[in-house]
Amino acid sequence: MSRELARRIAFTIGALLLFRLGTQIPIAGIVVHPAFAADRIAPLSIFSLSLIPYLTAAILVQLVAVVWRRVRALERSGEAGRRKLARITLILALLLAAFQAFGIASAMRQLPRLVVNPGDWFVVSATASLVGGVLVLIWLSEQITRRGIGNGLALILSVSIVASLPSEVETFLTQLRRGAISSNVLVGNAILLILIVALIVFVERARRNVPVQFAARFVGDRSLLSRSTVLPIRINSAGYLLPVTVAPWAISLPVAFAGSIFGADDGSWVEAISAHLQFGEKTHIVLGSIAVFALAFVYTAFVIDPDHAAESLARQGGVIPGVTPGEATASYLDRVVSLTTVIGASYLTALSLIPEVFLAYGNALVYKMGGGAALIVVCTILDLQTQVREVSLTNPGGVRR
Template identity: 25%
Template sequence: MRFIEVLQNAFKVKDLRKKIGMTLLLIIIFRIGCFITVPGLQDAALDSLAGNGLFRFMDMLSGGAFQQVSIFSLGISPYINASIIMQLLTVAIPYLEKKQKDPDGRKQISQWTRYAAIALGLLQSVMLYFNINGEATTINLFATAGKFDIFTFLLMVITFTTGTAVLMWLGEKITEVGIGNGISMIIFAGIISAGPRAAISLYDLVVGGGIFGKWYFNIFVALAIVIVFLAVIVAVVWMEGGERRIPVQYAKKVVGNKVYGGQSTHIPLKVNSSGVLPIIFAMSLLQFPATIVAFIGKSNATKGFAGFINSFSAGNSWGYVLVYALLILGFTFFYNIVYFDPVDIANNLKKNGGFIPGLRPGAPTADFIKKSSHRITWFGAIFLAVLAVFPTVIQLICSIFNKDLGSINLWFGGTTVLILVGVALETVRQIEAQLLMRNYRGFLD
């Protein structure tokens, strides 16, 4: 009842109602685009990649657009990759670092990120064409698989790249006129759309004989999957709200007959300050070598180093789990270094007369904040790594018995839950803030 009451309050506010409506409209446009295939395309669905864990995940993020070879096949991944590159360059190049601190400079960097996303989209479109050309039996009405056709090449590359540009525009529009972060909302919508397929697979596991033969064992497995799924949701919500609070005391100031200051507050250090970004960054980095292999053609994709890359990117080895986990750990600390500046925090405290009890202002305070941040980041990084590799580890264990959980394992896994919960909580907080501004009770009251 409380949830319904809050929703009713949200729709009573004209501005908020308009924002929610625009968000839903733009998401519907995204979903419609996921079902529009490249013009003239015939039997080109990448069914041979169904067993590849990495491409499975890409397909889920794009809402099924990748495997259907729709105009949105690339999803939002070129933009994510461009963001990674720009963030790395911002840390490495002082000129960009200086621009990042200026509002106009940030706008310019955002524009460069868009250009880089289009360039990467163009490159990935070329790679995807060669991948489809090697996998499909018939490309379209004008060409057959395995034979290069300039018309088909241009048609597909332009379509895929344009699809990426449209998705960027949709994401920015959601952020501008809707609720929540646009890019996150598009990813959220893509994952949610894969939910019914996962639920049907879970139903088939129990009713249709499943993958374990005996029905009562399949019911046990299905119940275990649901229980683990709910447990992961609880763990993610708990970790998302987890933080260490460093106490801060402000010195008293006497001005005339009045005393100012003397308040006690705290510096919140979140356990998972980076959210799901390290996982997406790691996925994007692992995706890149696999897409390059598409250039060499299907016949050579199982030979030599290309064969190793192709096999490794499938996500069906313990080596993949190790590399994936290490990348997540690295990106989590990278995010912490880029976006959390203990020296700046210490200087601001000193300027405003604040101090941490038992520590001198300045360098000692900065060192303490830095050490505290690193310690808590370790917990967040390990938590993210465990969540991310959990579905792959379960699949590897099942493969010992020649079993495949398929999309069930992926959709009910930790990464999916983290994205869903993270985006949902952020959206709820934004709606909450809008309601509180107008003296309505929110979700979190």
């Protein structure tokens, strides 16, 4: 192990330990009973909101970029444009955090024997603590990305998921000892989780390699020889967070809007529709699957622009064998991306269905660790593996060995 790699790993471990320490620091002004377990303190800690407001803000900015060409151009305009978008995302995240924190603090002071002095000052101080916790986590995730190893945001999310697993496993083992579930169910769940992880590893590493031939050319005083390479296209170019996060919004927001106009009293048609669209209901499963599948296509079209890729290849003297440069290349890439996205969108839809289907049939273990949670953890580990290899093969000056 190189000295640089050891330093980065040590920094990352220290930052993650700091994060875990913060999850055990309760909000000032609440009564933490001695009987509280460590995992029960976390929802009442200064890091209670985790990075959810920041993720929500980032997703909203990405959505705006999909539909607003000016924001999309800003994202592709270089480092200055990306810094401006980062500032916008941070401001939006803090606004969302303040809104959520105020609601949580207001609800906490209504709970009996939880808050010492449930007055307005507690709401102000608790809101400030929660928003400050989000700001600290954003800063900490950026420091991990810059000075440590791996993506800081993904690592913090993964550690949160993994840290909750021991208590979940303990709960299921207790149910097994009491006879509430059979050992066959537990073994079946374990096998299913292994298959889910294997599927994620296979798909996330899979690429559709498009052959590209670069002709010999001069760049300044340098002569570049002709060479053959590939243009790798990921099977899952849409990621996970945006399609699966936005899909519930697409289902719930129209119902909420209808309820605000027509009312959602008991027996009303809005209330009946809302009942059928609850998580785990068949209607929600069908509409949610359609929404995830469609959003995967929409976001992939934003991430991969065939026209831009064709222009970039033409500028660099690259051609796809057997395909005419220009519009024909763009059409060819569009067909390849579309066919690849069918597989990726089906894969994302299946992952999003796993928790909901198994929760609907009373299988909570797969609900806890299926789909998104497994994808986040596995992709974080794969990214760590890649970065460790890169740092190991790179000298301190940034030159590959």
